[in-house]
Every structure is written in C-alpha cells, then in structure tokens.
Amino acid sequence: xxxxxxxxxxxxxxxxxxxxxxxxEVTKRYLSQMKNMFSDTEAVEKILxxxxxxxxxxxxxxxxEEAGHIAFGTSIxxxxxxxxxxxxTKGHFHTILETAEVYYTLSGEGYMVMENPEGDxxxxxxxxxxxxxxxxxxxxxxxxxxxxxxxxxxxxxxEAGHDYGTIETKGYHKLIVExxxxxxxxxxxxxx
Amino acid sequence: xxxxxxxxxxxxxxxxxxxxxxxxEVTKRYLSQMKNMFSDTEAVEKILxxxxxxxxxxxxxxxxEEAGHIAFGTSIxxxxxxxxxxxxTKGHFHTILETAEVYYTLSGEGYMVMENPEGDxxxxxxxxxxxxxxxxxxxxxxxxxxxxxxxxxxxxxxEAGHDYGTIETKGYHKLIVExxxxxxxxxxxxxx
Numbered sequence: 332x333x334x335x336x337x338x339x340x341x342x343x344x345x346x347x348x349x350x351x352x353x354x355x356e357v358t359k360r361y362l363s364q365m366k367n368m369f370s371d372t373e374a375v376e377k378i379l380x381x382x383x384x385x386x387x388x389x390x391x392x393x394x395x396e397e398a399g400h401i402a403f404g405t406s407i408x409x410x411x412x413x414x415x416x417x418x419x420t421k422g423h424f425h426t427i428l429e430t431a432e433v434y435y436t437l438s439g440e441g442y443m444v445m446e447n448p449e450g451d452x453x454x455x456x457x458x459x460x461x462x463x464x465x466x467x468x469x470x471x472x473x474x475x476x477x478x479x480x481x482x483x484x485x486x487x488x489x490e491a492g493h494d495y496g497t498i499e500t501k502g503y504h505k506l507i508v509e510x511x512x513x514x515x516x517x518x519x520x521x522x523x
Numbered sequence: 524x525x526x527x528x529x530x531x532x533x534x535x536x537x538x539x540x541x542x543x544x545x546x547x548e549v550t551k552r553y554l555s556q557m558k559n560m561f562s563d564t565e566a567v568e569k570i571l572x573x574x575x576x577x578x579x580x581x582x583x584x585x586x587x588e589e590a591g592h593i594a595f596g597t598s599i600x601x602x603x604x605x606x607x608x609x610x611x612t613k614g615h616f617h618t619i620l621e622t623a624e625v626y627y628t629l630s631g632e633g634y635m636v637m638e639n640p641e642g643d644x645x646x647x648x649x650x651x652x653x654x655x656x657x658x659x660x661x662x663x664x665x666x667x668x669x670x671x672x673x674x675x676x677x678x679x680x681x682e683a684g685h686d687y688g689t690i691e692t693k694g695y696h697k698l699i700v701e702x703x704x705x706x707x708x709x710x711x712x713x714x715x
Binding site (some may be wrong): 403424430458 | 627652657696
C-alpha cells in the first residue's frame, strides 16, 4: 500500500487511450512469470531463450482491502501470441467469491474469459466504449485478440481480494486462440 | 430495476467522450426539479418563465442494492449558470455512509464538492483523464465550470444507496460561482 490516504479525496491520472498513469504504480507481468499458463510450453521456452516479453501490465494504487473502499486502476494487455494463444492476463478469482467487478474498455479488443467454481464458463467479446460486468463468483481473465494494446479501466469492492493460485494450478476450461487469422474459443486440452 | 441479470455477465455501451449510452436508461434533471438548490432563486424563477433547461443527466442501469454488486454509469452535467452559480448535480450522501465512490472524468472540467456530516468540506478540481476518489462519509456534487459537458464514469458498491434529502434540506456549505469570468469557491449564504 502506498502513501494515499483513502479516508480523504485524491486524484489519479489514467490516460483515456493508453491507460498509462503517472500517479500510480505499474506492475509488469513478463512471460517468465506466466510460463505454465500458456498451453504451448515449447513455444514459451523457445521465446524465453531470446527474450522475456511483457505480456501485460496494470496501473493501480495499493489500496486497503476493506469493505466500503473501491479499488480501481487500468490493465494493459499487449498484442501478441504464444504459439497460437493470444496474450492474456493471469486471471483470478476474488478471495471473497461473492463480489463482482466492472471493466470499461478504453482501447483495443479481445475477450473476457470467465468461469465459476462449478465450471460454468463465459467468453464475452470486449470492445472499446463498453463496460463488461464480471458477476460474483466468476474468475476472469482478459485476452487481447487485436493488433493494439487492450486497455481497460477496472473497479471493484476493495475487500474482494485476489486468488491467483486456483487458476495457476487448474488453468481455465477455455482458451482463446488464433485459427486462420481469426480468434476462436477452444477447450483447454491441459485443464485439470 | 430493468431486465439485466446481475448474476451473469453483460455489456453496456458508454461513449468515451459524450457519456451517452444506447443500452442504459437516461434520467434527466430539469431546473424545475432543482429550484431550491440554486442560490439565486430570482434567477431560477426568471428562467423558468421561458424554459426548463436540463441541468444534468445520468445513464445507468437499475441495479440490485446489495453488497457484492458494483453499480456504475455516466453522469453528464451540461454547461451553464443560474445567476452566477454553475450548473451542478443535486449531490447526495450514501445511505450507508461508510461507502466510497470513484468518478473518472471522460470530458470537460469542474469541481467535485464534498462534505461530511461533521461539516468538513473539500472542493477538488476535475480534469479529463483523472479519477477522483470520493471517500467514505462524504456527500458529493459535481459542478461544471467549463463550456462543454462535464462527463464522468462512476462506480460504487451497489449496497450504498442514495440520500438526497439531507442536501436538499440543508444545502452545501460551499458554492462554486463565476466571478470575473473565473470559477471561485464561496461560502453558501443560505446554508442551514
């Protein structure tokens, strides 16, 4: 948590097109940190021999994980593929499952890939100028299927917390891959 | 509450510049509905003899007032003055005082005018591309001091609720007025 006092008002800049922010902290996720999340592990290893690309980044403030506060920030998923799988975020459940989240797409296109603990899945296309509602109980991952960064502004109840471990262990039921130059939703052959 | 099922995912369009939305409902606030909120009641009556201008509007979905959901939408405050006081929203406390709100300015400029039940006041300038954090316990009103609409995307915990009555009865401690072609923060002579 940084120096902002969440009991008073403050301002944070987020560029309405790029999502960049001078005020908040940036966290970058490199391919080496997501090795086991992409389906084509051979493609991952081959890329990592030469470089370690940034897959996505987010700009946010540290925030108090307490009910009544609203956490917010931007996420930027870069364009690209690993094998035939598009760049994406790790994705996570909320620790408090019964909490929703709102994402407003500022630029780019892609999919929000969601699933709940019962295994129900949803893949919803993302377009600039649309808000997607991620309902309670659904893990969510954003996938960039376009040629420019997928930029979204997000907000959620600050008490929600993040559970990345479940997805890291089990993966998602569905993958978004490039087939004949177009995006396609396919079953994950490695789902556990 | 409209037809959206908040237990599943859905998409809502909000123009990133104008705040307009085809998917959600629009609510317009006319001057006749805000008669007693502007300081210069003679100016109000004079305008209403000829016309009843829209002061502001908001686009949102009806939403379940329950913890875990996130309510969201856009507000559009039109440019103009009543006497020397700029167009503004009614402003409100949350019924559950201990809940914050986030506003992301998409277009225009102005002030967020805030005060808590103890009478502490804050007036924070709004600029395109900045998020303002409205902390727990603070009533909030947005004021358009520019020549174009002040457009903001907002989100808050859906359980928060709205208390408009306190502000309608008591007013705000501070007003934002035009003085010599510039905006100024002054004490409200009518505050009760």
